[in-house]
Amino acid sequence: MPKALVRKRCFVQMTGYEPVGPERQHRRFAREMARFHKAWNVQGEASPPQLSADGAVARWTVETWGPNWRVTTDFHQFRWDDFITADMAESDWRRFPLGIAALMEFVLTGTVLKYFKVAWRYGGFFLYPLVYILGTMWLAIAVTRYVAIHVAGSFGGLPYPLVLAPALWLVIFVGLRWTLGWWVHIRYALDDWYFARDLIHRARPEVEARLDRLARELVQLARDTDADEIIVDGHSLGAPLTLTVVDRALILDPQLGSRGKALHLVSSGSSLLKVALHPAAGWLRDAVGRVANAPSIYWVEYQSLVDIINVYKVDPVAALGLPAIGKPIVRIIRIRMMVEEHTYRRFHLNFLRIHRQAVMGNERRYFYDYYMLCCGPIALVDRVENPDRAVTAFAGNGSLVDSLVDGANGGIGGTANARHGALSP
Numbered sequence: 001m002p003k004a005l006v007r008k009r010c011f012v013q014m015t016g017y018e019p020v021g022p023e024r025q026h027r028r029f030a031r032e033m034a035r036f037h038k039a040w041n042v043q044g045e046a047s048p049p050q051l052s053a054d055g056a057v058a059r060w061t062v063e064t065w066g067p068n069w070r071v072t073t074d075f076h077q078f079r080w081d082d083f084i085t086a087d088m089a090e091s092d093w094r095r096f097p098l099g100i101a102a103l104m105e106f107v108l109t110g111t112v113l114k115y116f117k118v119a120w121r122y123g124g125f126f127l128y129p130l131v132y133i134l135g136t137m138w139l140a141i142a143v144t145r146y147v148a149i150h151v152a153g154s155f156g157g158l159p160y161p162l163v164l165a166p167a168l169w170l171v172i173f174v175g176l177r178w179t180l181g182w183w184v185h186i187r188y189a190l191d192d193w194y195f196a197r198d199l200i201h202r203a204r205p206e207v208e209a210r211l212d213r214l215a216r217e218l219v220q221l222a223r224d225t226d227a228d229e230i231i232v233d234g235h236s237l238g239a240p241l242t243l244t245v246v247d248r249a250l251i252l253d254p255q256l257g258s259r260g261k262a263l264h265l266v267s268s269g270s271s272l273l274k275v276a277l278h279p280a281a282g283w284l285r286d287a288v289g290r291v292a293n294a295p296s297i298y299w300v301e302y303q304s305l306v307d308i309i310n311v312y313k314v315d316p317v318a319a320l321g322l323p324a325i326g327k328p329i330v331r332i333i334r335i336r337m338m339v340e341e342h343t344y345r346r347f348h349l350n351f352l353r354i355h356r357q358a359v360m361g362n363e364r365r366y367f368y369d370y371y372m373l374c375c376g377p378i379a380l381v382d383r384v385e386n387p388d389r390a391v392t393a394f395a396g397n398g399s400l401v402d403s404l405v406d407g408a409n410g411g412i413g414g415t416a417n418a419r420h421g422a423l424s425p
Helices: 022-040 081-088 092-108 111-118 120-155 161-183 186-201 205-224 238-252 272-276 282-292 341-347 351-359 370-375 380-385 387-392
Strands: 008-014 043-046 057-066 069-078 229-235 263-268 297-304 329-333
Touching: 008 205, 008 238, 008 370, 022 043, 022 057, 022 069, 022 370, 057 370, 069 205, 069 370, 081 186, 081 205, 092 111, 092 120, 092 186, 111 120, 111 272, 120 186, 186 272, 205 229, 205 238, 229 238, 229 351, 229 370, 238 263, 238 272, 238 282, 238 297, 263 380, 272 282, 282 297, 297 351, 297 380, 370 380, 380 387
Parallel strands: 008 069, 008 229, 229 263, 263 297, 297 329
Antiparallel strands: 043 057, 057 069
16 A cells, blocks of 8 residues: 655664764765765755754754655764764773773673674674784784894894893784784774673663663654654664664653654664673663564664675574564665675775665665665655665656656555565575
8 A cells, every 4th residue: 555755754873883973974974965866866955963962962954855756854863973982092002902801701701603603704703803813913923033033043142032022022013003903993893892892781881871861862852753754773883772772762651653653773784693692781682672572663674795794684683582573674785786886896895884885875776775764755664665666666867756656645655576575685
């Protein structure tokens, strides 16, 4: 049955583990929106960002239009980038011990074995910082040994070997950190895993307070907005944080999403299992169960094979040992289909850039398009249930095709033949 097109949307975004504040996020949003405009032959503009009094939320308004449709989006960035910025300002003398300790905790608790059982690619992603650290330690030892034996040996040996050998090893190890380590983002990886460890143990009161604050904000938005639909999008490590916020909002308001303003939850490149599979994350598994079983919450998760920082073809609720109830609806996306071939060849070996594509602009028309989720006229439910028609609904000039639009109510119809099943490639 045709459903009404969206004319106004409330869109809430929680980004992944990146130190991207409101100004930079807004610049990125505008830059990537230009790709979206070109791909779909549409137009739009975003207002300057505004901060809430406490700085926890950034807001701007997006106007998007084609020849026969127009959408207003109230965009809300639920911030936690300030915590990430503080983490990244730490010295390596603190970062490396804490990061290695966090990695070892995931090993000793058996969480890594669960990664390999659920999604072996994610297990490989976990191992890469350990491989880097052990590899650079070994390489520094090998170079130190070579210098001590073959270079210094030619001059009678290394003086004060018990002092100079460790000092030489440290210099080489630090040198590798500032060269090879920069290229493989080792600082980012160690900070990310240490933050995940702290999140699991709820060890940062300031993070807990922020999540409570954002839950109250979500409740207020749901009550006040006159939008046709509300979407809360969590990307990467923002996905488990989003689930936490939605769960706490449901506790504050059990009627959330059931007063004629449906609440839609989107997760992409999700790191939910990264934290929720840890034995100490029982509180998060409970939250996931409550959100999944909330009748008023519509939840879809997008997964990609080439993104090693997410799981692939996995029902995250079932993977946590919870009853599989069909939520989230899992959809498989192909990042290669979102961008031009030359663009994909340029960044396909950059795992962070591949991972980030889920919240960036497409260069090709494709059923998954972040900016269509945020700014397009087709409701999320229609887009999920009829992905092919969400593409063919638009003509070359960016207008909605008349044959797919119900003239009586401005809706787009769906057919059983166009419906994609859960976990479909």
